[in-house]
Amino acid sequence: MRLLTRLALAFLALLAAPVAVQAAEKEKPVKVTYRFTPPAPREQSPAQMAEKSDGCTSCHVQTDQPTMHKTPAVRLGCTDCHGGDASVRGNPSLGYGHADNKAAEALAHVQPTYPKSWHGTSANPQRSYTLLNREAPEFIRFVNPSDYRVAREACGSCHLEVIEAAERSIMATGAMLWGGAAYNNGILKQKNYIMGEAYTRDGKPACLLSPTTTLSAEEYAKACDPAFPADKILSDKERARGALAKMYPLPNWTVIPPGDVFRVFERGGRNIITQFPEIGLPNPTGSIQRLEEPGRPDLKQSNRGPGTGIRVAIPVLNIHKTRLNDPFMWFLGTNDQPGDYRSSGCASCHVVYANDREPRHSLTWAQYCRDGQTATVDPTIKDKMVMPGAKPGYGDAHGGKDSHGGDGKGGDGWDGSGHGALIDPKGGKRKESGHPVQHAFTRAIPTAQCMNCHMHQPNIFLNSYLGYTMWDYESDAPQLWPGPENTLPKPAGMSDAEFAKKYREQRYPTAKETFAVLDRNPEAAAPKGLWGDVEFLRDVYDVNPTNKDTQFADYHGHGWNFRGIFKRDRNGNLLNADGNMATYGTDTANIVSPDDPERWRKRCSLLPTPEQVKLCEDNADPDKPGVEGKFVPAGLNPGKTVHMMDIHAEKGMQCADCHFAQDSHGNGYIQGEVANAVEIGCKDCHGTADALPTLLTSNVAARPQGTNLALLRNPDGRRRFEWQYDDDGNAIGLIQRSIVDPKLEWQVSLVKQTVTKGAPQFNAKAARAKLMSRLNSGNGEFAWDASIPAAERAHGDDKLTCFTCHLSWTTSCGGCHLPIEANWKTKGHHFEGDQSRNFATYNPQVARDEMFQLGRHQTTKGNIIAPVRSTSALVLSSTNINRERIYIQQPPISSAGYSSQAFAPHFPHTVRLTETKQCSDCHLSAADDNNAIMSQLLLLGTNFVNFVGLNVWSGMEDGFQATRVTEWDEPQAVIGSYLHRYAYPDYYRLHVDQNGRELKNWVRGKTFDKKFSGETQALEEFANIVQGTSGRVSCLQQRGEYMFVAEGRGGFRVYDVASIGNKGFSERIVRAPFSALGHDTHVKTSNATCMAIGTTQPISVARNRDITANFPENQEQVMHELYRYAVITDSAEGLILVDIDTLADGEFRNNRLTRALTWNPDNVLAGARHITLAGTVAYITTDAGLVVVDLDQPLAPQVKAQIPLTDARASAIQFRYLWVTDADGVKLFDVTDLRQPVAVPEGTIRLANARKLYLARTYLYVAAKADGLVIVDVTRPAAPQVWPSLTFGGTMNDVEDVMVATTNASLFAYVADGRNGVKILQLTSPSSQPNFYGFSPRPVPELIAYAKTPSAALALSKGLDRDRAVDETGGQIAVFGRLGSRPFTRSEMEALFLYQKDGQSLLYKVRDEP
Secondary structure (H helix, E strand, O other), rough: HHHHHHHHHHHHHHHHHOOOOOOOOOOOOOOOOOOOOOOOOOOOHHHHHHOOOOOHHHHOOOOOOOOOOOOOOOOHHHHHOOOOOOOOOOOHHHHOOHHHHHHHHHHHOOOOOOOOOOOOOOOOOOOOOOOOHHHOOHHHHHOOOOOOOHHHHHHHHHHHHHHHHHOHHHHHHOHHHHHHHHOOOOOOOOOOOOOOOEOOOOEEEEEEEEEOOOHOOOHHHHOOOOOOOOOOOOOHHHHOOOEEOOHHHHOOOOOOOOOOOOOOOOOOOEOOOOOOOOOOOOOOOOOOOEEEEEEEEOOOOOOOOOOOOOOOOOHHHHHHHHHHHHOOOOOOOOOOOOOOOOOOHHHHHHOOOOOOOHHHHHHHHHHHOOOOOOOOOOOOEEEEEEEEOOOOOOOOOOOOOOOOOOOOOOOOOOOOOOOOOOOOOOOOOOOEOOOOOOOOOOOOOHHHHHOOOOOOOOOOOHHHOOOOOEOOOOOHHHHHHHOOOOOOOOOOOOHHHHHHHHHOOOOOOOHEEEHHOOOOOOOOOOOHHHHHHHHHHHHHHHHHOOOOOOEEEOOOHHHEEEEEOOOEEOOOOOOOOOOOOOOOOOOHHHHEEEOOOOOOOOEHHOOOHHHOOOOHHHHHOOOOOEEEEOOOOOOOOOOOOOEOHHHHHHOOOOOHOOHHHHHOOOOEEEOOOHHHOOOOOHHHHHOOOOOOOOOOOOOOOOOOOOEHHOEEEEEEEEOOOOEEEEOOEEEEEEEEEOOOOOEEEEOOHHHHHOOOOOOOOOOOOHHHHHEEEEEEEEOEEEEOOOOOOOEEEOOOOOEOOHHHEEEEEEEEEEEEEEEEEEEEEEEEOOOOOOEEEEEOOOHHHHHEOOOOOOEEOOOOHHOOOOEEEEEHHHHHHHHOOOOEEEEEOOOOOOOOOOEEEEEEEEOOOOOOOOOOHHHHHOOOOOOOOOOOHHHHOOOEEOOOOOOOOOOOEEEEOOEEEEEEEEEOOOEEEEEEEEOHHHHHHHHHHHHHOOOHOOOOOOOEEEOOOOOOOOOOOEEEEEOOOOEEEOOOEEEEEEOOOOOEEEEEEOEEEEEEEHHHHOOOOOOHHHHHHOOOOOOOEEOOOOOOEEEEOOOHHHHHHHHHHHHHHHOOOHHHOOOOOOHEEEEEEEOOOEEEEEEEEEOOOOOOOOOOOEEEEEOOHHHOOOOOOOEEEEOOOOEEEEEEEEEEEEEOEEEEOOOEEEEEEEOOOOOOOOOOOEEEOOOOEEEEEOOOOOOOOOOOOHHHHOOOOOOOEEOOOOOEEOOOOOOEEEEEEOOOOOOEEEEOOOOOOOOOOEEOEEEEEOOOOOEEEEEEEOOOOOEEEEOOOOOOOOOOOOOOOOOEEEEEEEEEEOOOOEEEOEEEOOEEEEOOOOOEEEOOOEEEEEEOOOHHHOOOOOOEEEOEEEEEEEEEOO
16 A cells, blocks of 8 residues: 555656756756665676666666676676666556556656756756756766766776776866866966866865875875965876876856956046946945046946956856857766767766767767667667657657657657657657667767767867868858858758748847757857758758868767868869879869869779779769768778878777777876877887887876787777788788777888888888988988988977878867857856856857968977967957947957967877878978968968958048948858858848948848847947047057057057947047046157057066966966067157057056157168068168168167168068068068078069058068059069959059958958058958868959048058967967977077078978978
């Protein structure tokens, strides 16, 4: 009777449960009394094991692996791991939905304290984020015994050491992401990262400690105390390997230091409005002053104070709240989109979910598709279906009709509220999502499972390993953007009306619709695109056959699209397998036409070997026999061109084939950087030029003796690695076998064989690279052969990483825009669901694949040479509660004072057999055609990927103007551009047809739409803001929130431009006030003709001095003193230096700018009119010509050279060459010695009236006054190719200045066209230039927009440098994200192109052929 009562009460409770809600929603806990379940035993008898599974198997009559382990040696009952009551039995013959079985289930299963969040099903809930921290550990153990909170109880008897290591691993703590974001964006000063995720059994944030050999047990118990010295926990040797002593929980910030605030101009005055909900600095006394002190307002530190007017800085909001930072191993995956399905803890990796259909990404797992659906034999799960009409991502309640394949007796029919798969657009059924493929642990982990976490950043190494980077919104835009020009066919079964609405009209999502998409995908462009529909997203791969520009990946974690990278030459031409990537359109025999129908999929007969032909034919598309199929098997690279996935991936190697158990679990220490957590190195499997591999791991994280790879065995018992021997017992080869597919094995390439002459594997290029001497013979020649001692080799393992040469391409994040909305309440994803009124989105703007750059690796790697990539480049915007744009696209300053345009050494995992780096990628080419390549390589910048943003700034005769040139919303398309045409087709037509392409002051949109809502087509103000000045503005430069202006007779002045987009400001450009408590940012001079600052990136010398003096453990370089100054030319006074560093020091009352230096010895700078800074060297044009000034000691300049020129005007530098305009046109100078320019007469370009000029990689853009814009191909600087001048029918005929910048995938020129105002040209686009990718695609200019100016447009402010980390004299500008890593010094740069002879520095040049 008691049992029946318990069953009835349990069943009633189940029926009374409210309908399911999103896992992240707030829910009150239900009181549950939990029974004690002892830890799982290490050993037990078969009878004991059976007793603990008896009741469970009465319903779960079949399972994939009863113990989750394949081996019968493991004896575990169901309740040993999961808990629950194995004495309760069910009766499947009644149907799983029968009331008796439901009641039995309620007793047998452990019940959650948040039942609505689990949806009554065993599928993982969507976007549960911190649910596991709130849920009872007993229930967590029930749903996932391997979750780190409870893994000790379920798995600890056998795997305790592994569990403890995994908890400290970087994949669990996320330390590098949190620490790097905090340091690079000026939030915390610790570069030895101190924050990470770890939790106790009951979900409380926990401190982590590395194991110690130096402390007693009593001392170790106190080591988490912040006062306990961290340096006592580890030995010096352990710290030298990169181990961190302790790690504290990630803070739940509400107020932070002003990491992204540089200076504010505040007038002070009467405080009228007193209500600032959740914005500004908290008022500590609760009182409100009637008057505010200038620079120190009472309630808020300007509209962009700490936290941009909303308490928390945008990088912090990004950490807390956006999908960019999905949960780490302590939490479930988000389980909502292909690529996002996984569990937590050990099961994050060892229990596989279906995420990708691509065989090379998943091998044997690819057959299970990409929707997180199961292939289990368990009858309680295998037939669970989603019913038509269910919400996307949700199916039926557990046990409902059709959910288990039973008859649904019991009346608890499906209500559409449970979790399940996405909805089939054809109305058919689909299996429920969120289940593992099998109820089994495995070591056969596919790359697709790793991708679940290693997706972000979207351009990080796992994407590049598979040959992808994040989509740029432009390639194949007609396929993915809805609008009149969308090229997709109507889906089967869709009505004409629905097709027209979904595919052929611009989308105007409501706030609710927008938020629903952004909850899955943090990119703000998604609600406007077709991929914002999750059904379209999952099938994006299926549009590939009709794509023109690229191919998309089949995984879509975060809701993102990823574009394929293909082999191209430097001009962007597609190449076949034999093509030479170091050419400029000259390897015509191997160029693949962008219209070739076989560029993506080719006939099998074109493959080079019979084995590949057969493999291709066996996997061909059934509808196209003899042609490569939709998915190609491991070992093939589809199409005539080459998909640049890593050769290991192409052959079918999964991540787990290189990164063995320790790399996945950790080595027991807390790690803050990925490179310190890896035990495997290239030479461990491939050997060196002198020796075959030892098969002992040797990287930083390896144990002292290394892991012996020869002892590893696969699940089938065969050796992972096996040597091959000849009849004499000599090793002649090495085989590696796949851990995922037992039928797959590879012949390992052995370095010693490739460099040994006479060996079948000998490769002359490889031998030359590996055996090259670093000592020249005195004539610029360098010998190479096997006789060169290892210590004298130029490219030895002790000097540079293997992948420096062996990579094929490098991914770089040229910049991401993070706007914040202060009027959307959202929850934190890494805390207990706390709400706050702010929301940030993540919007990649420039993800490039051709930026090959070098620098110094971190200290733990010996500071050897390594590839470097741009890793984090944020521009931040903020919208307050009134939807006023109070902070517009400002870059933060790093804690080290450097720009937050962060760089870091990087292994992109893009190794290829033939598409490797060549000699001319790193050294001067004998053809003298790689000047721009070298500038990119050395991190000097190329002015190609520079960022302009919302406004282009132009100087005029008596003022300057901010011209609005882009949309505010994402994607931030340039108005009138190719992207504008497809992403905003209605707005594009208004621009073209209504406004005649003019950028003018006007208002677009509607006050109310047809539903009386102001959300869908909101009013958008377009305003070109004009600021008057006291004189002619011939030079101006924006940096951060300031505009630095040389305004002729008005002298030098700094303006506050942060509120340029804030329509709530009557004065959007602000001069500093002149009260006694305010600021004075004006310096009077006689005639300020030009000015320059060391970088367009915001920096702070004061911060740098603090870090280098007080945090020596950060291993930062001292920033050069010149970076604190603005350098001004004055036609009468010469050179003037003004200290502007106070604008970035966080002190609001010390900004009274004064001259630090006035310098003009012997009137050498008479008539000074333009200045270019190349590090500490200034090139100044004067009445007499060009004067070179050394500013290494800024307050004691030295004249180094004077070169007579007639009417010298302006100059521009790129690596070894300086171009100067004068009365004859453009003159070229060799500045290999920066201080002693040497004229190169053959490089002269004759022009009638050359004004200013701009270099963007291999093209020079010259403002040629009446001749308009002249483009010059300077691939070979001494042999320029001048193009016909551009005037667009005489409409552009007064050109004074030009600037080039990249937005998304396209290149733009901004032209100051004198009396004609400002012109915007699109130089490359998918429509005008099919080869728009590549290092330097040929520009095809199109006039897309223009703006009028009140007086002649004379000058332009250069965009934000995005690929410049160091100056020409070796001064570091941008922060590097690894301890001890840095850019090259000047002498290190010169080692790549100079040698010494008789005390002279002489050039040496290289050819790519040996």
